[in-house]
Amino acid sequence: MNADFRSHPVAALTTFAGWFLAVLWVSPLLYAVWTAFHPAAYGARFDLFMPLTLENFVRVWNAAPFARYFLNTFALVTVTLVCQFIVCTMAAYAFVCFPFRGSNVLFMLVLVQLMIMPEVLLVENYRTLSRIGLLDTIVGIAMPYLASAFGIFLFRQTFKSIPKELEEAARLEGANGLQVLVRVFVPIAKPTYIAYGLVTVSYHWNNFLWPLVVTNSVETRPITVGLQVFATIEQGVDWSLITAATLLSVAPLLVAFLLFQRQFVQSFMRAGIR
Amino acid sequence: MKASRNALYGGLLLLPAAVLLWTFTYQPIVTTFIDSLYSTPRGRRPAAFIGFDQYETMFADPVFWKAMLNNFIYAFATIPLSMAMALAMALLVNSKLRGQAAVRMAYFTPTILPMVAVANIWLFFYAPDYGLVDRVLQLFGLGGQNFLGQPDTALAALIVITIWKEAGFFMIFYLAALQQISPTLMEAASLEGASFWQTLRRVTIPLLMPTTLFISVNAVIGAFRLVDHIVVMTKGAPDNATTLLLFYIYQVGFGYWDTGYAAALTMVLLVILAVIALVQFGYVDKRIHYR
Amino acid sequence: MLPWKRATITAALAASTLALVGGGACAKTQVTFFYPVQVGGPLTQTIDGYVARFEEANPDIDVVPVYSGNYLDTTTKALTAAKSGTPPTIAVLLATDIFTLIDEDAVQPIDEFFKTAEDKKWVEGFMPAYLASAKVDGHLWAVPYQRSTAVLYWNKKAFAEAGLDPNKYPKTWDEMVAYGKAVTKKDASGRVTRWGVGIPGNVGSAQWLFGALAIQNGAKLMNDAGTETYLTDPKVVEALKFWVDLSKVHGVHPPGIQEWGTTPSDFLEERIAMVWTTTGNLSHLKANAKFEFGMAPYPGKVKPGSVLGGGNFYVFKKAPQAEKEAGFKFVKFMTSDPILADWCIKTGYVAPRDGAWEQPALKEYVAKVPEATVARDQIAISVPEISTHENSRTSKVLNDAIAAALTGTKTPEKALADAQAEIDRILKPYR
Numbered sequence: 001m002n003a004d005f006r007s008h009p010v011a012a013l014t015t016f017a018g019w020f021l022a023v024l025w026v027s028p029l030l031y032a033v034w035t036a037f038h039p040a041a042y043g044a045r046f047d048l049f050m051p052l053t054l055e056n057f058v059r060v061w062n063a064a065p066f067a068r069y070f071l072n073t074f075a076l077v078t079v080t081l082v083c084q085f086i087v088c089t090m091a092a093y094a095f096v097c098f099p100f101r102g103s104n105v106l107f108m109l110v111l112v113q114l115m116i117m118p119e120v121l122l123v124e125n126y127r128t129l130s131r132i133g134l135l136d137t138i139v140g141i142a143m144p145y146l147a148s149a150f151g152i153f154l155f156r157q158t159f160k161s162i163p164k165e166l167e168e169a170a171r172l173e174g175a176n177g178l179q180v181l182v183r184v185f186v187p188i189a190k191p192t193y194i195a196y197g198l199v200t201v202s203y204h205w206n207n208f209l210w211p212l213v214v215t216n217s218v219e220t221r222p223i224t225v226g227l228q229v230f231a232t233i234e235q236g237v238d239w240s241l242i243t244a245a246t247l248l249s250v251a252p253l254l255v256a257f258l259l260f261q262r263q264f265v266q267s268f269m270r271a272g273i274r
Numbered sequence: 275m276k277a278s279r280n281a282l283y284g285g286l287l288l289l290p291a292a293v294l295l296w297t298f299t300y301q302p303i304v305t306t307f308i309d310s311l312y313s314t315p316r317g318r319r320p321a322a323f324i325g326f327d328q329y330e331t332m333f334a335d336p337v338f339w340k341a342m343l344n345n346f347i348y349a350f351a352t353i354p355l356s357m358a359m360a361l362a363m364a365l366l367v368n369s370k371l372r373g374q375a376a377v378r379m380a381y382f383t384p385t386i387l388p389m390v391a392v393a394n395i396w397l398f399f400y401a402p403d404y405g406l407v408d409r410v411l412q413l414f415g416l417g418g419q420n421f422l423g424q425p426d427t428a429l430a431a432l433i434v435i436t437i438w439k440e441a442g443f444f445m446i447f448y449l450a451a452l453q454q455i456s457p458t459l460m461e462a463a464s465l466e467g468a469s470f471w472q473t474l475r476r477v478t479i480p481l482l483m484p485t486t487l488f489i490s491v492n493a494v495i496g497a498f499r500l501v502d503h504i505v506v507m508t509k510g511a512p513d514n515a516t517t518l519l520l521f522y523i524y525q526v527g528f529g530y531w532d533t534g535y536a537a538a539l540t541m542v543l544l545v546i547l548a549v550i551a552l553v554q555f556g557y558v559d560k561r562i563h564y565r
Numbered sequence: 566m567l568p569w570k571r572a573t574i575t576a577a578l579a580a581s582t583l584a585l586v587g588g589g590a591c592a593k594t595q596v597t598f599f600y601p602v603q604v605g606g607p608l609t610q611t612i613d614g615y616v617a618r619f620e621e622a623n624p625d626i627d628v629v630p631v632y633s634g635n636y637l638d639t640t641t642k643a644l645t646a647a648k649s650g651t652p653p654t655i656a657v658l659l660a661t662d663i664f665t666l667i668d669e670d671a672v673q674p675i676d677e678f679f680k681t682a683e684d685k686k687w688v689e690g691f692m693p694a695y696l697a698s699a700k701v702d703g704h705l706w707a708v709p710y711q712r713s714t715a716v717l718y719w720n721k722k723a724f725a726e727a728g729l730d731p732n733k734y735p736k737t738w739d740e741m742v743a744y745g746k747a748v749t750k751k752d753a754s755g756r757v758t759r760w761g762v763g764i765p766g767n768v769g770s771a772q773w774l775f776g777a778l779a780i781q782n783g784a785k786l787m788n789d790a791g792t793e794t795y796l797t798d799p800k801v802v803e804a805l806k807f808w809v810d811l812s813k814v815h816g817v818h819p820p821g822i823q824e825w826g827t828t829p830s831d832f833l834e835e836r837i838a839m840v841w842t843t844t845g846n847l848s849h850l851k852a853n854a855k856f857e858f859g860m861a862p863y864p865g866k867v868k869p870g871s872v873l874g875g876g877n878f879y880v881f882k883k884a885p886q887a888e889k890e891a892g893f894k895f896v897k898f899m900t901s902d903p904i905l906a907d908w909c910i911k912t913g914y915v916a917p918r919d920g921a922w923e924q925p926a927l928k929e930y931v932a933k934v935p936e937a938t939v940a941r942d943q944i945a946i947s948v949p950e951i952s953t954h955e956n957s958r959t960s961k962v963l964n965d966a967i968a969a970a971l972t973g974t975k976t977p978e979k980a981l982a983d984a985q986a987e988i989d990r991i992l993k994p995y996r
Contacts, residue, residue: 014366014369014371015371015372017366018366018367018369018371018377019373021362021363021377021380021381022376022377022380022381023380024438025380025381025383026379026380026383027399027406028383028384028395028399028438029383031395031398031399031406032395040853086290087290087291087294088291090287090290090291091287091288091290091291091292093287094283094285094287094288095284095288098279098281098287099280099284100277100280100281100285101277101281103284103288106288106292109300110295111551111552111555112548112551112552113299113300113303113547113548113551114491114551114555115491115494115495115547115548115550115551116299116303116544116547116548117495117499118298118299119499119520120498120499120523120540120543120544120547121298121299121302121303121306121540121544122523122524122527123306123523123527123528123533123536123540124301124302124305124306125298125302126645126649127649128297128298128301128302130649130650135649143298144294144298144299146294147290147291147292147293147295147298149295149299150491150495152291154488177283195447195450195488198446199492202385202443205386205388206385206388206389206502208388208390208502208505209502209505209520209524212505212638213528216633216642216646217631223388224388224389224391224502227388227390227391228390228505228506228634228638229632229638231391231394231506237394237398237826237827237829238849239394239395239830242391242394242395243395245391246387246391246392246394246395249391250386250387250388250391253386254386257379257382257386261378261379262375316668316669316670337965397824397826397827398827401824401830401831402819402821402836403758403819403834403836404831404834404836412756415754415756417756418756418757420819420820420821422822422824423766423767423820423821423823423824423972424820424821424822424972425968425974508767508768509767509768510768511767511768511822511964511965511968512767512821512822512968512969512971512972513965513966513972513974514965525961528641528645529637529641529957529958529961530955530958531644531665531669531957
């Protein structure tokens with residue numbers, strides 16, 4: 001199809017469409033950059049010759065601990081990702097390799113709540129968390145997400161597709177259950193891990209409602225909640241400050257993505273997900 | 275012998291997931307159901323058993339029905355449109371486009387910008403008269419639109435934001451899957467004289483089915499849980515035109531402190547989500563070879 | 566672990582170390598203080614300064630402010646914390662939340678802490694209009710702190726362009742419409758490029774500003790006990806009809822819902838020549854406006870009138886007694902005349918005590934910024950914001966009704982009648 005696109009007489013149109021969508025998609029970011037570097041008085045107008053300033057960033061940096069928020073989010077995403085991988089891999093492995101009476105029923109139970117995300121149950125989960133004393137902790141934010149039905153489901157599907165012969169060969173070489181999992185199953189399922197990992201990272205990088213409810217302090221607030229607490233509009237929206245805060249808090253990820261996007265996209269694509 | 279060994283290992287491996295799922299999903303579902311049969315305890319009045327009164331209240335509550343309707347419109351618009359946009363964007367980036375890397379990067383930006391942050395930016399885009407969208411419309415003589423302040427455009431305005439946010443993310447998965455399709459297959463198709471659309475329909479889309487399923491699960495989850503922009507931008511206004519189910523639950527539970535009623539609403543959302551999961555996997559999974 | 570718990574332990578550890586080293590220092594009493602403000606805004610620094618001054622004078626008390634975003638989020642946080650058994654000691658929350666806080670059994674009447682004649686004298690120093698919103702069932706539940714009123718800002722340049730006297734603001738509804746018509750500007754294609762007046766009607770602002778429209782027409786929205794609303798009163802209906810007609814009949818107000826958050830920008834971009842918003846916007850507008858503007862009290866139909874807004878200090882019932890006593894001390898400090906005067910100068914909030922306005926610093930400020938007195942002088946003719954039992958629910962119903970009328974999905978009569986019926990259902994158990 002690649003060739004098809006190129007030789008096609010509508011190649012120019014394709015390029016145009018691609019770029020047109022790209023401009024649309026990137027426009028909020030462009031606006032953020034534009035506004036953040038200009039004085040507040042220009043927040044809502046476009047004038048090519050208006051003065052540039054770094055003052056918004058200075059004010060934001062002095063005003064709220066965005067570095068801390070970033071670290072919190074980073075810790076939250078890491079904890080969630082690592083635990084999800086371990087917990088869901090174990091469960092999926094059990095469903096595939098150690099079926100027992102009733103394990104199918106258990107899997108159905110997992111399936112039923114595939115789309116029931118913990119925030120749907122936030123009233124109850126808040127109570128549970130307060131009972132076990134994990135309110136306002138990063139572990140507490142992550143806790144309800146650690147066992148993910150979606151993760152278990154995905155990993156199980158992938159593990160099931162792995163030929164039995166591979167497992168048996170490893171067993172013949174004397175590998176035990178854990179070794180089979182780590183040496184045979186996990187490497188083959190790498191694409192699934194990457195795809196699921198991307199979903200988790202994006203989910204928790206963006207997650208807002210649940211952390212808003214359970215966090216109280218600067219030490220635990222992730223970026224999303226930090227930004228909301230910062231951008232409170234009691235006295236009207238001050239876009240230059242909000243965009244500066246947004247850029248400051250996403251800058252590390254943005255820069256990392258710009259630097260490593262080739263590697264990221266390529267390794268992701270090589271892996272591919274089925 | 276093997277059976278008991280399996281039960282032991284299987285049980286042990288499942289234990290962490292089982293405990294966590296029980297604590298944060300099943301047990302709350304059970305308690306939510308029980309709570310929904312009681313009146314809300316107020317500081318001075320304890321909860322009383324009232325049977326299905328909360329559900330009766332709910333079926334008579336116009337805001338509940340409004341939220342249901344809105345949520346279905348929201349789901350039926352955002353799920354297919356964001357998936358279609360994602361596929362189109364992936365196809366564009368997969369073709370030999372000039373400046374491919376930059377375009378790809380642009381499509382991916384919404385994933386990096388948290389919704390709560392961009393919600394305020396979109397607030398500016400949608401501002402009447404001097405907002406970006408309105409300025410563009412003014413060029414065509416269609417200015418003066420108050421997108422978020424009119425009931426007939428407010429929900430659509432939020433749907434656009436959601437599509438913007440989700441399509442860029444889903445694009446990555448489609449792109450990865452497209453790269454896996456063997457070029458010989460495509461060459462064979464074009465040698466047989468298949469047009470671009472025929473190839474797309476007969477070869478590409480069927481081969482992308484597993485990815486489509488993966489994305490659709492995420493899209494459905496998003497359609498019922500992504501309410502961040504409503505919290506920041508509209509709070510369900512005007513006149514509940516943008517109230518979605520989860521936002522309504524949040525409002526009733528943490529704004530009105532009516533936990534009993536919030537529990538009844540939650541039960542409805544739970545049933546909807548469970549039914550979708552069963553249909554999606556009972557029906558679709560049989561037809562797709564999910565490798 | 567909750568931050569204040571952690572802080573308590575840290576404080577306790579620090580104190581015991583001190584005791585070991587210095588011999589004789591005793592453990593500090595910890596006061597947790599929920600305060601609704603954007604984290605790190607200029608206000609937090611001011612508050613931190615007051616806290617430091619208070620702690621200096623009271624070395625046995627440790628005040629820990631928790632800055633938690635807007636009022637809504639702060640109330641949510643304070644109530645969830647109280648329900649899970651770890652309430653803050655004191656909090657500044659909306660005056661209108663009083664019934665909710667009482668019904669949830671979360672707060673304690675502040676008059677139970679009054680002991681001396683001096684306490685009595687202190688409480689009598691508050692402006693009666695503000696104290697009224699904190700009295701329920703014969704008790705005083707809270708004391709006023711960061712209070713505001715709604716005011717009108719007008720663009721003097723736009724007035725001059727339209728041939729109006731730039732220094733004359735509208736005093737009646739008719740004048741507001743007339744001036745609005747004069748300043749409304751259209752381009753060649755007939756599209757309006759400048760509107761006459763904007764009244765924010767989004768969730769959270771609508772019920773507040775509607776209270777102003779009602780009192781201007783000589784009507785009240787609710788009774789003092791918070792058990793009744795009067796939405797079907799013909800005068801109330803007329804007030805909503807006026808709001809709707811500003812756009813529909815007179816064409817001086819942008820169609821649909823005017824957004825609170827963008828209203829200052831609308832004014833600064835000269836999209837709207839007169840806006841209804843809070844005294845709290847003054848410094849922001851002063852800093853960014855490229856034209857002359859003024860701040861004025863609201864006009865009236867029967868009589869001019871406005872609504873009070875802002876937050877009061879509440880003491881949480883389930884906090885330990887020693888903490889509550891210390892918290893009360895801090896409240897008295899924060900509402901003392903010199904602090905309130907300073908607060909008023911730094912923020913634009915209205916000091917709710919006459920004594921504060923007698924402070925030399927504030928007098929000096931008023932001489933420089935005469936607008937500050939506009940708000941103060943309006944207080945006497947202002948009413949409290951609508952506040953009932955189940956307040957968040959009833960005010961949501963009223964908000965929806967106003968939105969329905971403003972967007973034309975219901976007539977004002979129908980919208981308010983429906984809302985009244987719904988509110989009657991909600992408030993039935995409280996009557």
